[in-house]
Amino acid sequence: MPLTAQAFWVLxxxxxxxxxxxxxxxxxxxLxxxxxxxxxxxxxxxxxxxxGVPLDLADSMACPMQEGGFPGPVKYGYALVGQVEAGPEALIGRxxxxxxxxxxxxxxxxAACRLIPDAVPDRRAVLAANMETALNILWDGGAGPGQRIAIVGxxxxxCLVARLAARLPGVELTLVDxxxxxxxxxxxxGAGFALAAECGALARSCDLVIHCSASGEGLSTAIALAGTEATLVEASWYGDRxxxxxxxxxxxxxxxxxxxxQVGMVANNQRPRWNFARRLDKALQLLDDPALDRLLETEIPFAELPAAMAALADGRGMPAGCPVVHYPPVDLQEAACIP
Known part of the structure; x- marks a missing residue:
């Protein structure tokens, strides 16, 4: 008998x-x-x-196992943690x-599944894709020991960029929001903090500034913090705005x-030696850090995901961390047919 799955679609x-x-x-x-x-x-x-995905960027914005197309119907997302039920015997239950x-x-x-280290709990493992992005951002910026680094947003x-940067020896790190x-x-x-309106002491003094606020005001703040011949990494995604x-x-x-x-390519200075699989495995290893559990603030039952996405998309309920979807059984009779 064929197996029936349930998936979230943007119709x-x-x-x-x-x-x-x-x-x-x-x-x-x-698997x-x-x-x-x-x-x-x-x-x-x-x-x-x-x-809000520009049509001319539809190909580059597609996620690896997406179905459908923009603006919809489309099945989109890229942070799934699961347990193997069928496949090679050595992987069953992993x-x-x-x-x-x-x-x-x-x-x-x-080949598209990466084993989760034993030390990383299920819920924290959903941060792997975002941790991979944070790692790539620091590579792109050339972050190093002793630098004065500001992260705007x-x-x-x-926050993940800040946690990684805080591990660099001697770094002077400020998170701005x-x-x-x-x-x-x-x-x-492990970072200092400054309000965007009150960070004048950092003006024109930073070796590296990373912008993650997805706003023009935040980008202007980031420019104001950058010192002479400093690097500013624009990590925000604005879509069609x-x-x-x-x-x-x-x-x-x-x-x-x-x-x-942008995480769709490995940072240029690492690309000769790193592929996507190696980078994602490293991101999973970096999640062996209990401090990151503070970034898992909201848990959503799978059946409530359509309403939750509508709330998130219009700015209601904006935690700093990652909304986590959990998967209790859903009545198939309540699910719509695939578009």
Whole structure:
């Protein structure tokens, strides 16, 4: 008998549903994976939910096991933690991470599944894709010991970058945000904290500035913090939104360098030696850090994901951390048919 899975689909901009679909027969190179948790990458997935992916970037924005296309119907997501139910005997019962959309039962190529280290709990493992992004950002920026580093935007990616940067010897690290409530989180992650409106003491003094706030105001703040010939890494994704920034003042006299960072390619200085699998395995290893549990603030039952995504997409319920989807049984009679 064919197996029936349930998956979250964006049917059209602003409208999602849990849909059922029959899985094809498993081929010998695939694993049958029962999902334990998945994570929501709020910035990117909110853009997808709102229909904000520019059509000319549809190919580069596609996630590895996506179905459908933008603006919808589309099955999108890339942070799934599950347990192997069928496949090679040595893998039965093992926990794996995969860049797969939100779905309760999945057929995934064995090569696309990465084993989760025993020391990393199920829920924390959903951070692997975002940790991979954070690692790539630091590579792109050339972060090193002793630098004065500012990270503008204390969302999930900004916090993960801060946690990694805090491990560099002698680093002077400040997490900058508009929300004073995130000061305690910054200290928990090993960083100093400054409000965006009150960070003048850092002006024109940083060796490396990383921008993660996805706002023009945040990018202007980041430019103001960069010292002479410093590097500014733009790690935000704006989708189809135009962004106005001020490139007057000290920008040209200080010979600032702005570079983009995007996880779809391994950072240039690592690419001759690192592939995607090695980078993702390293991200999973870096999750052996209990301090990161503070970034898992919201848990959503799978059946409630359509409503939760609508709330996240319009800015309601904006925790600093990663919303985590858990997978209790869902009544198939309540699920819509696949689009």
């Amino acid at each position: 059209s901009p602003g409208r999602g549903a849990i849909c059922r679909q029959e899985l094809p027969p498993r081929n010998p190179d695939q 049958l994976v029962r999902t334990l948790y998945s994570g929501i990458s709020r910035g990117t997935e909110s853009l997808v939910f709102r229909g 926990r794996v991470f995969a860049l797969h959309p939100h779905q309760d039962l999945c057929l995934i190529d064995e 204390a969302g999930l990616v900004g 508009i929300d004073p409530a995130r000061a305690d989180l910054a200290r928990h992650l 135009p962004v106005a920034i001020a490139l007057g003042g000290h920008f040209h006299p200080s010979r600032l360098r702005i570079i983009s960072s």
